[in-house]
Amino acid sequence: MEKVAENILYQEKCFNGEGIPMDDIKGTQIPLGARMLKVVIDFIRFEKQEQSTEKAYSLLEQQRQYYDPKILAAFKESLNIVVEVPTVIIELSKLKENMIINTNLLTTRNQLVARKGQKVTETLLHIIKHCLENKAIKGKVQIIENEE
Structure with a gap:
């Protein structure tokens, strides 16, 4: 007892x-x-x-x-529940370090740049910037809304 x-x-x-x-x-x-x-x-x-x-x-x-x-x-x-994660859609040019990408990010030729759930790093930002400059990617991306 x-x-x-x-x-x-x-x-x-x-x-x-x-x-x-x-x-x-x-x-x-x-x-x-x-x-x-x-x-x-x-x-x-x-x-x-x-x-x-x-x-x-x-x-x-x-x-x-x-x-x-x-x-x-x-x-x-x-x-046995699934809690929805709040997301927002932003321009690719607005991505910042530590954001979490919530959809696969593909080039116009269907090549994977970043996968769903990946955290944005400085290196990934450079790759995305390069792809944007060369028009290999365009548009917006869905990210997990930050709690901060």
Whole structure:
């Protein structure tokens, strides 16, 4: 019963150390059962507020510093939901480092320049600039909207 009591004691403790009880325990020092309870309890609370599994999970993701990342990932998988990623379409000339491309970027001859999910680097920017100057690519590209 000691382990059960400890899990209940720490069920409101955030993975980053915030929450109760107010002590120095954080991360994987928090009992596994308590970390699991934290995800499930918050999800149920969010689901009641939002009336949607997807929106409730999205709120968990927005506050992911509070949850064990491995438990959160396993919980998402158990829900069998797909969270939509916000995207925007921008001119190729407006691409900047660290943006994430959300569609395959092809030349006019159908050659792959960058693939979906690829992070824009300085080198890739030089390649894209070169392709634009030589009219090998044109137009716009879909990127994952940055949270910053």
